[in-house]
Amino acid sequence: MTHDEIQDLLEAYVDDRLDRQTRREVDNHLKTCAECRAILDDVAPVDLHSVATSGFDQVSLRRMARRSVMRTAWSTVVLLIAGFLLMTILSALIYQPLIVNRGGRAADAARASIDVVSMINPGVMVVDGEIQSGLWNRTITLETVFPVGSSHLDLDPVEVRLGASALTGPGGAAPWPYLLDRDDVPDAGDRLSRLGAGTVATVQIQYVEESISLDQAQAIADDTDYDTRVVWAGFTLLESDTESMPIATAGYLGYGTCLGQEIFDDDLLGATSAGFGRSVGNALASITGALHSVVAALENLEGHPDWITNLTFHPGSASDAREAIDRLNSDPKVRTLVITGPSDELALQLEEIAGNDTTAQVLAVDFYNWVPGMCGR
Amino acid sequence: MDTYRRIRVGRGLTWAGILLGAAAAGTVGILNLTIGDGSVYSALAFAAMLAIPSIFAFISLDRRPSLLTAATMTAVVAGVFLIMAGIGFIYFLVATLWYFANGRRPRPAPAPSWATWGRPLLAAAALVPLLVLVAHLDPECTVTSADGTVTSAPADGYPTGWSFAFGTSGSGHSGDGTTTSCTSNTIRPWEALSSLAMTSGLAWVGTRWPTTAELEPDAEIVRSSAFD
Numbered sequence: 001m002t003h004d005e006i007q008d009l010l011e012a013y014v015d016d017r018l019d020r021q022t023r024r025e026v027d028n029h030l031k032t033c034a035e036c037r038a039i040l041d042d043v044a045p046v047d048l049h050s051v052a053t054s055g056f057d058q059v060s061l062r063r064m065a066r067r068s069v070m071r072t073a074w075s076t077v078v079l080l081i082a083g084f085l086l087m088t089i090l091s092a093l094i095y096q097p098l099i100v101n102r103g104g105r106a107a108d109a110a111r112a113s114i115d116v117v118s119m120i121n122p123g124v125m126v127v128d129g130e131i132q133s134g135l136w137n138r139t140i141t142l143e144t145v146f147p148v149g150s151s152h153l154d155l156d157p158v159e160v161r162l163g164a165s166a167l168t169g170p171g172g173a174a175p176w177p178y179l180l181d182r183d184d185v186p187d188a189g190d191r192l193s194r195l196g197a198g199t200v201a202t203v204q205i206q207y208v209e210e211s212i213s214l215d216q217a218q219a220i221a222d223d224t225d226y227d228t229r230v231v232w233a234g235f236t237l238l239e240s241d242t243e244s245m246p247i248a249t250a251g252y253l254g255y256g257t258c259l260g261q262e263i264f265d266d267d268l269l270g271a272t273s274a275g276f277g278r279s280v281g282n283a284l285a286s287i288t289g290a291l292h293s294v295v296a297a298l299e300n301l302e303g304h305p306d307w308i309t310n311l312t313f314h315p316g317s318a319s320d321a322r323e324a325i326d327r328l329n330s331d332p333k334v335r336t337l338v339i340t341g342p343s344d345e346l347a348l349q350l351e352e353i354a355g356n357d358t359t360a361q362v363l364a365v366d367f368y369n370w371v372p373g374m375c376g377r
Numbered sequence: 378m379d380t381y382r383r384i385r386v387g388r389g390l391t392w393a394g395i396l397l398g399a400a401a402a403g404t405v406g407i408l409n410l411t412i413g414d415g416s417v418y419s420a421l422a423f424a425a426m427l428a429i430p431s432i433f434a435f436i437s438l439d440r441r442p443s444l445l446t447a448a449t450m451t452a453v454v455a456g457v458f459l460i461m462a463g464i465g466f467i468y469f470l471v472a473t474l475w476y477f478a479n480g481r482r483p484r485p486a487p488a489p490s491w492a493t494w495g496r497p498l499l500a501a502a503a504l505v506p507l508l509v510l511v512a513h514l515d516p517e518c519t520v521t522s523a524d525g526t527v528t529s530a531p532a533d534g535y536p537t538g539w540s541f542a543f544g545t546s547g548s549g550h551s552g553d554g555t556t557t558s559c560t561s562n563t564i565r566p567w568e569a570l571s572s573l574a575m576t577s578g579l580a581w582v583g584t585r586w587p588t589t590a591e592l593e594p595d596a597e598i599v600r601s602s603a604f605d
Contacts, residue, residue, distance in 0.1 A: 017440060017588075020439060027385075082497040082500075
């Protein structure tokens, strides 16, 4: 493209009317052509051709003025609508949460939530809570501890939104089942009314498990007629083969205590009953596995009637139980087997099997109805 | 600064905004896929949706300067949407870059007469792909056992159906190593694909935006008469 041709295109260049290829050529020329750049400066400021196209007769000028007024009016209306929409969005995202959180409502919501969680989950203790304002709601996260032998799947969460409450009823199958009818739990409804109108609160629960301490387990044992010494108290083991994950298993053995202490010494005995409960989809398998574990453990105990053990079970963890029992072989004090189970029915089953297969004393414990009093609950 | 440099700086600012907006959109997509547990579909949908401002701005470079205003408005909308996510400020930065890029024009950008309402409408339409994504509540729960096996679990009790709502999620751990996670609204493939289709539609509308040549088909003749 020649120097003159480029100059003819400068007007179009300013108004962005050139295709990519032509624009690039003009750009390249302008880089080195001071004269063209100077012309460009003259071309730029006024859009003369727009004036030229309209002509100058009175009718045209009147029409132009009318269009201009209409355009301004339209612009104003559109801008007002756009502004309104934008402010609505901003309000929903920013200001509303700020307003909702005002006046201690968040704290009220948290307190009420804690009440409800405690109420519909007997034995559960809320130890910490946190409130977070999100895009569309406010989330209250509660840290809870709950009875030995149960799992978070057994807990009933609470959801509260803008005056409506959602509580789970007992026996819900879903991990986070919501009952949308607050009348299902009248007392909960009363407590939730403390939230106040306009409160937005979504309660989610994070579960932190703790087991019982040695002292507390010993206290339980002291309530019995047996002279027992508790060497380990806890309830959790990995649901995995100890041969493939021995270290993790050891860690879990020492994990489950109320006091958070790591207890893992030579006279330890422990397996677990966690998972006995309403685990999703595998309750039957869990019980079966647990019973096998019991049988295996009792077989080991037959030759050691003076052992004392606190033996709990985990589905499919017969090898865990065996390992734990092997550790006890060196402890001559053991003479009682304490079987812990999540329900009366299961505890009785375990007791029956134990009674048939071993000479060891068996104490069946119904964790769900008996243990919640432990750990200060 | 001479006119040539002003124009060049303006285009440079436009490109910077395009790249920044695209990078932010890609980041959101990746985060959705990794941290947010989103599916590939939803990650693509989110990324495409948030890339709309950059798409508009890119199209505006080809003789559609008035579309840059629409891109700026769309970037503001994206920024508002992401304002709480931390990454929203990037879109405000992008919008600012384009605002200054537009200001670098030596003359007002030629625009169709309906651009006054067409541009904010286009920016508002950018919300449609987002609304499509969350148009239907689809709760979902998964249970991850200690050995890493993941199974789905019933999400009974979670509300489901046609309702605009973003997902809330929660998870819990049991002592046996089982982790249960629930979210009140997952992005289904059909939602993501619909959103992608909407985004594509918006991009198509951008490409149909009249060029300056179309706005003034006889510009050459007119200019000749004006300068004669």
